[in-house]
Amino acid sequence: MMGDLTFDSSRALEGGFADVPVHSAHAFRAAMECMARPGRIEDLAGGQGPEPLSVAASVLLLTLCDPETPVHLAGDHDAGPVRDWITFHTGAPLVGPEEAMFALGTWAALQPVDRFAIGTPEYPDRAATLIVETDRLEAEGAVLTGPGIRDQAALSLPEVAAFQANARLFPLGFDAFFTSGARVAALPRTTKVR
Amino acid sequence: MDGQDQAYNFAYLDEQTKRMIRRAILKGLAVPGYQVPFASREMPMPYGWGTGGVQVSAAVMVPEDRFKVIDQGADDTTNAVSIRKFFEKTAGVAVTERTGEATVIQTRHRIPEEELGEGQVLVYQVPIPEPLRFLEPSEVETRKMHALEEYGLMHVKLYEDIARHGAISTAYAYPVKVEGRYVMDPSPIPKFDNPKMEMAAVQLFGAGREQRIYALPPYTKVVSLDFEDHPFDPSKADHPCDLCGAEDSYLDEVIVDDAGGRMFVCSDTDYCGTRQANGHRGALAAEDAA
Structure with missing residues (x-):
């Protein structure tokens, strides 16, 4: 990759965690709270990849991805600077949608989502995690119920039907993070959406 | 972080190991009660001493955490003391014996009496994560049974208890069904603790030797079979x-002399100590004080 003429080192080398163990610990704790409490919105900090990557998506990649996690980039996120940045900072192989453990893009770019792994009956954990970049992320809109939610929660989802269909696959199905600027929320396959 | 021994990476484990464990925790939360395989590491303590719980604690811990460890409810037993010291040294975190002040609580075989809240994480040490293991020794078969939701054998086992003893004799590690889907081993907590598992805190389970992590998000439906x-x-x-x-706490029976004398005391040392500090006294407390 270093010999690649399109590799812009000044951008690819920057934007990682300054203090990896501590930044990734804080980021994971926030991401875990989001996944454990669907609809909860947390702020992430400490990393920034090139455009169009948000801070929150950058930090999720730095925290969760490494050479063992194939990543799929969809739409505008499949750009040279983003590929270089992910390769340099995480070493994650960049792959097609079917092989991806993590898939990154806008909701429109990630379509159709039935390309992504949903796990197997014996290993439902072998399912993709989508990182969906959104323009806005607010605790309003779709109504969420299920594990992690005491009564009900609300989250501005890009659509409802796809997540209803995904929840019907339980215990199979993909899981999703939503990112907007520094903000992150999550929607595991267990959450019922209406 | 001031107290952290700089010879160690934060919380002992290397970053790639923590990422692998963190990914397993996220999938565990997404599929409550399902046992996620993970590449458990050698830890500087033997299997059976909480290596699974320690790895999960290391993966969730932040420097600002206040860490509590209990072994059968007690903060002052060898296992609890050594794990607490391990993280004081390798992560520099503050420690406490107060349930209400702790942000991460690692436990062996108890849930604290004091109700846990949001912002707290309870990490269980698990010896045998597979609830069907003593009924079916093959991992291939038990994995298939979970996939097919084939739990008849577990009900037969509980039924045989009733046929033989007149009641279900399982007193600890009492199996639960999570969100109406996966049968899960709650780790060897007394069945007295089972109803507490529907709680506001995040619950994570780590089995080091058996290389499994599983989880319960807050307010997840947990039903004892x-x-x-x-x-x-x-x-x-x-x-x-x-x-x-206290009449509402789980009790240990302690033999106090060679003549068959015995007393019952709270297994949760923080709960008991806090009550005594607040002036509550049991039948034998005055003697002790004298």
């Missing part, structure tokens, strides 16, 4: 605590 005519009974010793007088 039973029968209509033999409903689940979270029983405890029919006795108040002899030190603090």
Whole structure:
């Protein structure tokens, strides 16, 4: 990759965690709270990849991805600077949608989502995690119920039907993070959406 | 972070190991009660001493955490003390014995009496994560049974208990069904603790030797298996605590002399100590003080 003429080192080398163990610990704790409490919105900090990557998506990649996690980039996120940045900072192989453990893009770019792994009956954990970049992320809109939610929660989802269909696959199905600027929320396959 | 020994990476484990464990925790939360395989590492303590719990704690811990460890409810036993010291040294975190002040609580075989809240994480040490293991030794078969939701064998086992003893005799590691889907081993907590598992805190389970992580998000539905005519009974010793007088806590029976003398005391040392500090006294407390 270093010999690649399109590799812009000044951008690819920057934007990682300054203090990896501590930044990734804080980021994971926030991401875990989001996944454990669907609809909860947390702020992430400490990393920034090139455009169009948000801070929150950058930090999720730095925290969760490494050479063992194939990543799929969809739409505008499949750009040279983003590929270089992910390769340099995480070493994650960049792959097609079917092989991806993590898939990154806008909701429109990630379509159709039935390309992504949903796990197997014996290993439902072998399912993709989508990182969906959104323009806005607010605790309003779709109504969420299920594990992690005491009564009900609300989250501005890009659509409802796809997540209803995904929840019907339980215990199979993909899981999703939503990112907007520094903000992150999550929607595991267990959450019922209406 | 001031207290952290700089010879160690934060919280002992290397970053790639923590990422692998963190990914397993996220999938565990997404599929509550399902056992996620993970590449458990050698830890500087033997299997059976909480290596699974320690790895999960290391993966969730932040420098600002206040860490508590209990072994059968007690903060002052060898296992609890050594794990607490391990993270004081390798992560520099503050420690506490107060349940209400802790942000991460690692436990062996108990859930604290004091109700846990949002912002707290309870990490269980798990010896045998597979609830069907003593009924079916093959991992291939038990994995298939979970996939097919084939849990008849577990009900047969509980039924045989009733046929033989007149009641379900399982007193600890009492199996639960999570969100109406996966049968899960709650780790060897007394069945008295089972109803507490529907709580506001995040619950994570780590089995080091068996290389499994599983999880319960807050407010997840956790039902102890039973029968209509033999409903689940979270029983405890029919006795108040002899030190603090509590009638609602789980009790240990302690032999106190060679003549068969015994006393019942709270297994949760923080709960008992806090009650005594607040002036509550049990039947034998005055003698002790004298």
